Amino acid sequence: MEWLQQLINGISLGSIYALIALGYTMVYGIIKLINFAHGDVFMIGAFIGFFAISRWDLGFFPALLLAMVVCALLGVFIERVAYKRLRNATRIAALITAIGVSLLIEYTTIFFRGAQPEAYPNVVSSKTFQFLGAQISMQSIMILSVSIVLMLILQFIVHKTKIGKAMRAVSYDVEAARLMGINVDNTISVTFAIGSALAGAAGVIFGVYYTKIDPLMGIIPGVKAFVAAVLGGIGIIPGAVAGGMVLGVVETIVSALGFSSWRDAAAFIILILILIFRPSGIFGKNTREKV
Amino acid sequence: MVANSKLKKYASVFLASSLVVGLLAGCGSKDQSTTSGSKGNSSKEVKIGLNLELSGNVASYGSGIAKGARLAIKEINDNGGIDGKKIVPVEIDNKSDAAEATAAAIKLATQEKVVAQIGSATSGNTVAAVQIANKNKMPVIGPSATSPTVTVNSDNSVNEYAFRTCFIDPFQGRIAANFALNTLKAKNVAIFSDSASDYAKGLAKSFKETIEENGGKVVAEESYVAKDTDFKSTLTRLKSKKPDFIYIPGYYEEVGLIVKQAREAGITVPLMGGDGWDSPKMVELAGGDSLNNTFFTNHYSSEDPDEKIQKFVEAFKGANKDQAPDAFNALGYDTVYWLKDAIERAGSTDGEKVKDALAETKDLSLVTGTFSVDENHHPVKSATVLEFKDGKQVFNSKVNP
Numbered sequence: 110m111e112w113l114q115q116l117i118n119g120i121s122l123g124s125i126y127a128l129i130a131l132g133y134t135m136v137y138g139i140i141k142l143i144n145f146a147h148g149d150v151f152m153i154g155a156f157i158g159f160f161a162i163s164r165w166d167l168g169f170f171p172a173l174l175l176a177m178v179v180c181a182l183l184g185v186f187i188e189r190v191a192y193k194r195l196r197n198a199t200r201i202a203a204l205i206t207a208i209g210v211s212l213l214i215e216y217t218t219i220f221f222r223g224a225q226p227e228a229y230p231n232v233v234s235s236k237t238f239q240f241l242g243a244q245i246s247m248q249s250i251m252i253l254s255v256s257i258v259l260m261l262i263l264q265f266i267v268h269k270t271k272i273g274k275a276m277r278a279v280s281y282d283v284e285a286a287r288l289m290g291i292n293v294d295n296t297i298s299v300t301f302a303i304g305s306a307l308a309g310a311a312g313v314i315f316g317v318y319y320t321k322i323d324p325l326m327g328i329i330p331g332v333k334a335f336v337a338a339v340l341g342g343i344g345i346i347p348g349a350v351a352g353g354m355v356l357g358v359v360e361t362i363v364s365a366l367g368f369s370s371w372r373d374a375a376a377f378i379i380l381i382l383i384l385i386f387r388p389s390g391i392f393g394k395n396t397r398e399k400v
Numbered sequence: 401m402v403a404n405s406k407l408k409k410y411a412s413v414f415l416a417s418s419l420v421v422g423l424l425a426g427c428g429s430k431d432q433s434t435t436s437g438s439k440g441n442s443s444k445e446v447k448i449g450l451n452l453e454l455s456g457n458v459a460s461y462g463s464g465i466a467k468g469a470r471l472a473i474k475e476i477n478d479n480g481g482i483d484g485k486k487i488v489p490v491e492i493d494n495k496s497d498a499a500e501a502t503a504a505a506i507k508l509a510t511q512e513k514v515v516a517q518i519g520s521a522t523s524g525n526t527v528a529a530v531q532i533a534n535k536n537k538m539p540v541i542g543p544s545a546t547s548p549t550v551t552v553n554s555d556n557s558v559n560e561y562a563f564r565t566c567f568i569d570p571f572q573g574r575i576a577a578n579f580a581l582n583t584l585k586a587k588n589v590a591i592f593s594d595s596a597s598d599y600a601k602g603l604a605k606s607f608k609e610t611i612e613e614n615g616g617k618v619v620a621e622e623s624y625v626a627k628d629t630d631f632k633s634t635l636t637r638l639k640s641k642k643p644d645f646i647y648i649p650g651y652y653e654e655v656g657l658i659v660k661q662a663r664e665a666g667i668t669v670p671l672m673g674g675d676g677w678d679s680p681k682m683v684e685l686a687g688g689d690s691l692n693n694t695f696f697t698n699h700y701s702s703e704d705p706d707e708k709i710q711k712f713v714e715a716f717k718g719a720n721k722d723q724a725p726d727a728f729n730a731l732g733y734d735t736v737y738w739l740k741d742a743i744e745r746a747g748s749t750d751g752e753k754v755k756d757a758l759a760e761t762k763d764l765s766l767v768t769g770t771f772s773v774d775e776n777h778h779p780v781k782s783a784t785v786l787e788f789k790d791g792k793q794v795f796n797s798k799v800n801p
Contacts, residue, residue, distance in 0.1 A: 111640045114665075118632040224457065226653055228684035237664065244666045319629040320685055321657055329627070364633035370595050370623050 114243040115365045116358065121249045121318065123357020124256035128311035129334035130341070130349035131263065132184075132304030138280045138344035139300045141200065145207040146187055148331015149214035150305045154180045154312025155322045156218070162230050169232045169317065173255070176313045177306040184305025185298045193294070211331075218324040226323040229316040252314050259310055260350055263303065267346060272299055280344070329373070336380045342390025351391060445488045446481070446749055448473075448739065449508035449538075451519035451529060456496025461521035461728055465543045466491065468732030469518060471719050472740075482740050483747075494520055498528040505529035509536035515749045516541065518735050521728065523547030526562070533561040537751035539758055541565060541739065543731040544699075546675075547598065551777035561751070563758050563777050565735045565768070569599055572674040572697045573606030575783045575799045576647060579695065581614050583785075583797070584670055586645035588619045590638050592631075592658065594650040595623035603649035603674050619643050624654060631658050635665045644669050651676040656685025663690040672696060678727060678786075678793075688791025695796060699727040700768040701784045703795040712767045727768075734766040769798075 129151055136144045154176040161172035191210050195203045237246045267273040275296045278286040287293050315330070316322050337356045341348025356376060363375045383390065450469060453462025473487045481487060490512045494501040501520050508514045509532055516539040520526045526542035527550055533540040541563045542550055548569065551562045580586040589611055594600035608618055620641040622634050635658070638646065646662070648655055648671055655677055662671065670693050677696040702713050702724045712733060716725040725733075741764055742757035743749060762772045771781035787796040 111636055114636045115633055118630075118636060121632075122630055226681070226685075228656070228681065231687065237666070244664070246664055315629075319657065320660060321629060321653065326629075360630075361633040365637050367622070367637065369634045370625060373625070 111365070113241055115361050117243060117245055117249055119358035119361030120354060121252050121357070122361060123354035124253055125311050125315050125318070125330065125353075126334050126337045126356050127350045127353025128256055128259065128307050128314070129330055130337040130353045131260070131346065132308045133335055133338040134341070134343055134346060134349040135276075135300050135304045137338070138346075139276060139297055140192070140196065142192060142203050143207065143335065144192075144301075144304075145204070145331070146210040146214060147304070147308055148327030148329075148334070149211050150180050150183055150187075150327075151308040151312045151315070151330060152218070152322070152324060152327035153183060153214065154309025155316045155326065156227075156312075156324075157309065158313030158316055159227055159229055159322060162232055169251075169313075172232070173310055173313045176309040178309075180309025180312070181302040181306040184301040184308075187305075188298055188301040193297075215324055215327070222324070224324055226321050229320045229322060233317055248318050252318055255310070255314060259307060263307070263346065266303065272296065276300055333376050336376050339380060340383050340390055342393030345390065345392045348390055348392035355391075444485055446485045446743065447488045447490055447512060447514045448736070449504075449512060449514035449517040449519075450489055450491045451494055451501060451504045451508060451517050451525075452491070453496040453519075453521050453525065454491070454493035456494075458496045458522055461544060462494075462496070462519070464726060464728030465519065465521055465732030465735070467720060468716070468725065468729035468734075469543075469736050471716055471729075472733045472736035474719070475715065476736065476740055482743050487736075487740075490514055494525055496522075496525070498525050501525040501528040502532065505532040505538075505540070509533070509538045514538065515743065515751065516739055516754060518543060518732070518739070520545070523550050526550050526564075530559050530562045534559060537561065537755070539563060539739075539751060539755045541735050541758070543735040544728060548602075548776075548778070558776055560759075561755055563773070565731050565738060565779065566699055567781055567783060568778050569602035569674075570606035571778075572783065573603040573608075573647075573649065574610045575697045575785070576603075576672050576674070576695075577607045577610035577614070577616070579697075579785055579797075579799060580645045580647070580670075580672065581611065581616050584645060586616065586670070588617050588641075588643050589645040589647060590620040590622070590641060590643035591618060591647045592622045592624065592634070592638060593648065594626055594654065596626045597650070599674075599676065600649040600651075604647065607647050607649070624650075624658070626651070626654060628654060629657060631661050632665060635662050635667060639665055639667050646671050648673045649676065652679040652682040652685065656682050659686040659694060660690045668693070670695065675699065675727065683788075683791045688788075691788035691791060694788045695785055697783050697799075698786050699784065700730045701786055701793070701795040702726070702730075703793075704784060704798070705795075708765065709767055730767045734768050737766055738764060 132147050136142055157176040157179045158172045161167040161175050187210055191206050192203060195206055233248050233251050237244045267276060275291045278291055279293055279296045283293055333356060337352035338349050340355060341352030359375055360372050363372050450466060452466050453459055454466060473489055477486050492504040494504045505517060508517050517529060518541055520542060521544050523545040526545035529540050539561050543565045545564045546566050546569045550564055551559050580589055591604050591608060593604040611618055620638050620643060622638055624631060646669060648658055655673055659671055672695040674696060675698045678698055713725055716729060742754050746753040746757035759773055763770055769781035771779040774780055782798050782800045784798050785796045786793045
């Protein structure tokens with residue numbers, strides 16, 4: 110059952126993309142900013158998890174929680190320091206700042222610990238199960254279940270809580286939300302915190318699943334997650350999840366057909382096709398730009 | 401426009417001053433490293449240049465060679481030097497950068513007037529010094545420059561003054577193919593190589609040729625790109641082709657992950673690679689269990705029972721706090737002894753004569769094998785096959801070309 114196996118590989122990869130894509134999409138949805146530093150928050154999450162597990166002997170779940178908390182704080186810090194004062198500036202100014210923040214995080218990390226890679230310790234048992242001829246590792250199951258739980262919690266926060274209602278209101282119309290007495294600044298900060306926490310969780314999961322982490326590891330997954338977010342329709346939460354999964358499975362299929370060196374190209378070809386034929390993404394509604 | 405021209409002025413002042421500072425810095429380090437004034441090679445000493453990566457991203461290679469070379473120089477000087485002359489090393493750090501390596505070679509050739517240059521560790525940085533070497537008649541020996549391009553140009557002409565102590569990349573592929581066919585009795589092999597590196601491509605190519613020449617079959621060929629982390633889909637595809645041996649030339653950063661993911665995907669057949677596997681990080685990335693039943697070719701093993709090797713291992717441990725020497729240490733050590741042998745045979749420290757003596761080397765017995773130099777300045781020597789057992793590198797066998 111080679112194809113079942115490949116599907117499982119694809120979904121595991123896709124759920125990591127989905128977790129990162131959620132942060133992109135939430136931030137874009139609320140302040141229309143592509144936060145390019147998001148991939149680096151993911152990297153910081155991976156390193157926090159690494160130190161928690163290998164230096165402080167924490168288990169997988171405490172390490173995951175710690176990485177999420179630290180990344181949430183980092184996300185809020187970045188937003189307050191770098192993006193808040195640019196809220197009324199042009200979008201290109203904010204975008205360039207985001208790239209600057211991204212480089213700053215990468216090279217500050219290299220400055221403090223060097224560029225050499227680090228190997229994640231084994232925290233989740235590497236036991237595998239046979240299922241219809243496919244090998245399913247404990248790690249894949251773990252990744253998938255943690256991702257699903259996190260996404261369900263996110264859905265709950267966005268749709269059932271007061272802060273979620275505020276987030277939806279701000280993303281709909283900032284001015285009207287402010288007139289209704291919503292604290293826009295705090296709402297944006299909370300969005301950054303949640304998005305960054307998800308990226309941090311993705312970092313730890315990535316480390317456990319793929320073992321190798323390094324200070325520039327966030328670049329490619331960050332860009333791929335951006336593609337996933339656009340694919341699903343940027344600004345739409347279920348779109349990010351679907352986009353991530355589709356991208357992961359497509360990449361796996363491309364490799365499975367024997368075009369492994371075309372895998373990265375496939376992701377960007379998808380991006381180009383989406384931008385040409387359906388710029389608002391799979392889940393997006395075609396709205397006309399207001400002039 | 402006014403602001404612009406002002407900016408340009410500042411920029412030019414800045415550039416000029418940084419040039420001056422650079423020159424001054426160069427002079428400073430010259431004064432430190434020159435021990436016998438500007439006289440060059442006096443009758444009592446032989447100056448040898450070490451142009452090595454002592455800092456930067458491949459510092460571990462360069463400093464490994466330096467350690468081996470220092471030990472050899474100390475031993476030779478303690479035993480009376482070369483024809484009664486003491487070796488004086490001139491060490492320059494090329495910061496793992498090709499431009500710095502060129503600058504260092506110019507300095508060694510024109511200011512220090514060394515007999516020969518040892519280094520650099522990587523092929524790229526050695527190539528950077530080759531032109532200078534040819535022009536100034538200063539032999540250059542790259543201890544671990546495995547790329548064929550160091551000594552042979554693209555038009556098949558040989559760089560007269562360029563040499564290397566290690567075997568070249570394609571040679572490892574041949575050794576691995578013979579090992580797979582003869583020792584492991586493999587018939588249907590697969591290749592999974594790094595498509596972005598000349599090193600891996602060279603190994604894969606000669607491996608494939610040797611397998612096909614000797615009646616084996618390559619059932620699958622796949623590639624990855626350096627920095628990839630997810631190999632599961634390709635490995636699943638490889639598994640379905642049912643190979644009984646997989647050759648994975650590449651560097652440890654990716655190979656470590658590939659080995660781990662291959663075992664997770666249920667691939668149990670022997671895996672093999674080249675000296676790019678030689679790193680302590682390999683075990684951390686792949687895990688000791690996954691590495692069982694994997695092999696790689698290397699220049700030498702500190703566990704080789706050979707008497708000459710054990711003598712070297714002991715001397716190295718004595719000088720370096722009980723640390724066992726790795727391949728770079730051994731190659732650095734051998735390079736100095738090779739150069740000593742050539743200078744003695746030439747009976748002179750003249751660059752041209754030393755170059756001829758180096759090229760004529762035959763059956764010289766060194767730590768990394770007995771070797772001769774062929775017409776392309778490639779050493780012909782034996783390679784060692786190492787095996788991983790529970791996360792430890794174990795000497796498996798020695799394979800002659």
